Amino acid sequence: MEPMSAEQLTAEVVDRLDGTPNPRLREVMQSLVRHLHAFAVEVSITDEEWMQGIAFLTATGQKCDDVRQEFILLSDTLGLSSLVDLINHAGDVPGATEPTILGPFYVPNSPERAFGASMVEFDDGGEQTIVRGTVTDVAGNPIAGAMLDIWQNSANGFYAVQQPDVQPATNLRGIFRSQADGTYEFRTVRPQPYPIPDDGPVGQLLRDTNRHPFRAAHLHVKVSAPGFVGTTTHVFDAESAYLDSDTVFGVKGSLIRSFLPDADGELVCAMDFALRADS
Amino acid sequence: MEPMSAEQLTAEVVDRLDGTPNPRLREVMQSLVRHLHAFAVEVSITDEEWMQGIAFLTATGQKCDDVRQEFILLSDTLGLSSLVDLINHAGDVPGATEPTILGPFYVPNSPERAFGASMVEFDDGGEQTIVRGTVTDVAGNPIAGAMLDIWQNSANGFYAVQQPDVQPATNLRGIFRSQADGTYEFRTVRPQPYPIPDDGPVGQLLRDTNRHPFRAAHLHVKVSAPGFVGTTTHVFDAESAYLDSDTVFGVKGSLIRSFLPDADGELVCAMDFALRADS
Numbered sequence: 075m076e077p078m079s080a081e082q083l084t085a086e087v088v089d090r091l092d093g094t095p096n097p098r099l100r101e102v103m104q105s106l107v108r109h110l111h112a113f114a115v116e117v118s119i120t121d122e123e124w125m126q127g128i129a130f131l132t133a134t135g136q137k138c139d140d141v142r143q144e145f146i147l148l149s150d151t152l153g154l155s156s157l158v159d160l161i162n163h164a165g166d167v168p169g170a171t172e173p174t175i176l177g178p179f180y181v182p183n184s185p186e187r188a189f190g191a192s193m194v195e196f197d198d199g200g201e202q203t204i205v206r207g208t209v210t211d212v213a214g215n216p217i218a219g220a221m222l223d224i225w226q227n228s229a230n231g232f233y234a235v236q237q238p239d240v241q242p243a244t245n246l247r248g249i250f251r252s253q254a255d256g257t258y259e260f261r262t263v264r265p266q267p268y269p270i271p272d273d274g275p276v277g278q279l280l281r282d283t284n285r286h287p288f289r290a291a292h293l294h295v296k297v298s299a300p301g302f303v304g305t306t307t308h309v310f311d312a313e314s315a316y317l318d319s320d321t322v323f324g325v326k327g328s329l330i331r332s333f334l335p336d337a338d339g340e341l342v343c344a345m346d347f348a349l350r351a352d353s
Numbered sequence: 354m355e356p357m358s359a360e361q362l363t364a365e366v367v368d369r370l371d372g373t374p375n376p377r378l379r380e381v382m383q384s385l386v387r388h389l390h391a392f393a394v395e396v397s398i399t400d401e402e403w404m405q406g407i408a409f410l411t412a413t414g415q416k417c418d419d420v421r422q423e424f425i426l427l428s429d430t431l432g433l434s435s436l437v438d439l440i441n442h443a444g445d446v447p448g449a450t451e452p453t454i455l456g457p458f459y460v461p462n463s464p465e466r467a468f469g470a471s472m473v474e475f476d477d478g479g480e481q482t483i484v485r486g487t488v489t490d491v492a493g494n495p496i497a498g499a500m501l502d503i504w505q506n507s508a509n510g511f512y513a514v515q516q517p518d519v520q521p522a523t524n525l526r527g528i529f530r531s532q533a534d535g536t537y538e539f540r541t542v543r544p545q546p547y548p549i550p551d552d553g554p555v556g557q558l559l560r561d562t563n564r565h566p567f568r569a570a571h572l573h574v575k576v577s578a579p580g581f582v583g584t585t586t587h588v589f590d591a592e593s594a595y596l597d598s599d600t601v602f603g604v605k606g607s608l609i610r611s612f613l614p615d616a617d618g619e620l621v622c623a624m625d626f627a628l629r630a631d632s
Contacts, residue, residue, distance in 0.1 A: 110392075146407055
């Protein structure tokens with residue numbers, strides 16, 4: 075009797091999934107099996123490597139808790155999160171601001187703050203800066219009353235949510251609105267590069283692959299307005315380290331901005347946002 | 354500025370892994386990234402589906418403990434375990450007994466038992482049977498002193514290791530040796546089909562894909578002898594349910610045997626094993 079081939083086994087597993095009632099789940103699972111098997115065959119995974127993979131995935135799941143999501147870190151560092159973002163939002167882009175990943179530090183319901191107000195509630199020596207610009211449609215017409223939900227880290231490298239005993243909960247986050255002419259403005263400190271949490275299996279994988287755990291310095295911005303497709307994006311500091319090697323592959327050239335002194339000697343980051351109409 | 358394409362992003366992630374010092378880890382990780390990204394692109398994974406995948410993997414890791422390995426169950430039910438077995442041992446086969454997966458219930462250091470002795474230490478109404486045959490090389494020459502390490506479940510469907518408070522620890526497992534003429538023989542009960550543990554994420558996935566959790570009835574056998582390549586395999590009962598739909602894809606046609614009454618009216622399963630010389 076002829077032993078089964080890898081192709082036959084893969085086909086048998088795919089066939090076994092034919093009875094999946096939900097057609098989308100069927101499509102996803104059958105594609106997953108084909109690609110998973112193709113990977114195992116391509117590199118001829120050994121018994122020992124298979125067991126190492128099982129142990130790695132188990133440790134990754136067991137590192138997760140209420141405030142730590144190691145599988146998202148794994149997805150981020152393998153570029154999968156950015157790929158999913160690109161797959162789902164690339165079509166949004168013509169003329170509109172490019173999106174990038176949400177990241178693990180977003181906290182909803184930030185305080186509403188006035189035009190030009192500061193988000194700084196904790197002073198650890200950050201470099202004071204103004205961020206300003208205009209929210210428009212893709213033709214450049216101003217959007218009044220757009221909501222800008224902003225969050226970023228402090229000079230010490232941490233987000234407020236990571237340091238509940240050090241930083242006020244609402245430090246360096248806030249909701250701002252564009253004015254009648256589409257302009258927005260706020261005061262903050264310059265964001266800092268920071269390492270993703272690297273004391274778990276994902277950190278070990280980064281070390282084993284000779285990669286650093288750092289993200290380039292950035293502010294997070296969710297921009298939305300009635301009648302428009304909202305976007306979740308970053309503004310990267312053009313002088314930051316790691317722009318070419320952001321460990322989660324979140325940097326896009328169109329989102330990099332300089333922080334420059336204005337006529338009054340104040341540091342300013344100018345960033346405009348363009349939203350696509352909700353069709 | 355032109356947004357990045359999926360192909361460009363995948364290439365960037367693969368390039369980032371170029372610095373991996375261990376060339377085998379580099380090869381495995383770069384292949385993994387290519388196939389993982391190709392899967393996400395092929396089915397256009399949505400943001401919500403990505404989050405469902407993260408939640409599924411997290412729950413799978415958190416279901417694991419000292420006696421439960423949910424990621425192995427996932428690998429088994431996606432056919433990956435059988436594929437890894439096939440990749441690593443298909444080349445062993447010409448003339449030799451086909452291997453199949455080890456499964457999660459192997460316990461080392463089973464008691465040595467005499468030729469013809471019984472492994473039954475707990476009576477729950479199983480059908481008494483004799484298992485016998487010959488261990489040979491691929492040319493059919495008998496191998497004396499081959500070790501056969503056997504384990505199977507009881508009539509209630511469970512392995513002793515699953516029921517420490519019900520079955521004696523060494524029930525239905527034992528180590529036998531082939532005689533000078535290569536023959537071996539032992540008494541046992543007929544094995545039963547049984548469900549893999551299905552109260553976790555993998556069981557839910559089986560239900561969502563309209564699959565049952567059962568394995569076809571089988572004995573496990575590890576056969577080894579000095580100078581030969583050992584094999585880990587099963588003997589399947591030809592009358593068992595689920596031979597065509599074993600939930601872990603472990604059934605191979607060459608391993609199916611009938612349990613038939615002999616001249617004395619005793620039930621007998623005849624199974625020969627052939628080992629390839631260790632070259």
